[in-house]
Amino acid sequence: MSTPKNDIKSKNFEDACDEHFIQFPQIIDGKINTEKFLDAARGVVQIVNKFGKLFAPVKFDMQGNIEKLTTKYVADKEKQSTLHDMIILEKATGKNLIATDALMWLRRGLHMVHLFFEKIVEDHKTGNTTEDLGAFLKRSYKEALEPYHGWMAQQLFGLLSRMVPTRTQLLQALADEQKNRDDTILQELESFLVNLRENIQNLVTLYLEHSLENDAKV
Template sequence: MTDSQTFFEKMKRSFTDVPIAGDEQISTEEFLEASESLVKLFDLLGSSAFQVVEADMNGNITKLRKRLVQDGEHSKTLQGMILEEVKEGKKKTGTQALLWLSRGLQFTEAAMRETLDHPDKEMTITFTDAYKKTLIKYHSMFVRPIFKLAMKACPYRKDFFAKLGNDQKKVLEQLKEWLDALIKIVDIIFGFYLSGNYGKGF
């Protein structure tokens, strides 16, 4: 990253560049590239405690990529992939992976949104608040302490934002655009799951 580049400018793919068709069909390949770029955000948090978050998200991305390779014809869009798995009636690996990845994306969006909206709060607070609003309800009593430990390991706000780029005005503008695009996609995915009860049991 050059001095003039921000974290968002060096991404392979931003959520602002993920194609969404008129009927809200989300392109799978670009979505996965944007998700892979998002996971790199956790590297900037600089703590081994976040490895569990990264590993979980990367594991789900890998499962979705495998499905895309196996059935590229029906998996061009996320919705097409899920509908094909429903039709097959077998083990719904892609359906489960996308749901859990989307939950992780929702948490990331909420954590960064809290951080953006509350410049007076340190990230240990904003990330913990976001975790309580999103992921905690899906986690068992054994998993929760691991994630809570990660939230407590967040760096100081000023140190983290410095890693996002030198031009803080540009960083904040790009962060907001990225978050707006991310939550739009997450909302479409969750709406789709709800419409057909595709997340049942997951």
């Protein structure tokens, strides 16, 4: 039996996305595979690393939360094969909700990254691209993280928004310094954002359904 043309296109598109971005897992039976999610999250940390040294606090915060979740996961991979199983199992213990807190903050950080890249993709589609990405980062931070940050953290992100690479610099960094790859990178990025968005929305629902969201500022 021949493979439908649209399936070939879809497969090639996924392969292209995997060249520069590690895809977040498909949601199966309403749950997210823990190992695949953590692998993809590590990929995002590497992307943030390309923003420059000044973004080290963001990188290390995400990395720290990934490490906490990894430690929890390797303690019992079978029982915690999905993030949902991990968090519900931890909640049942009623104490030391380390993984629950780590996943909440990691999700918020991923949400900011998602919003930022989504704005870049949407901007590209207008045909009148913006070179200064500072406003995009500010708006993304305001929606995803600012409500949970105190004055010090807000000041830090205000500084970072002024230090974000230009559009040209960022896309070239994402392309591993290869030039004239903007269209390809943005196509890969748009594909990458689909599963990331679904993973974030799924986790938001999980935390709301089980009253796990903590709105306290840090």
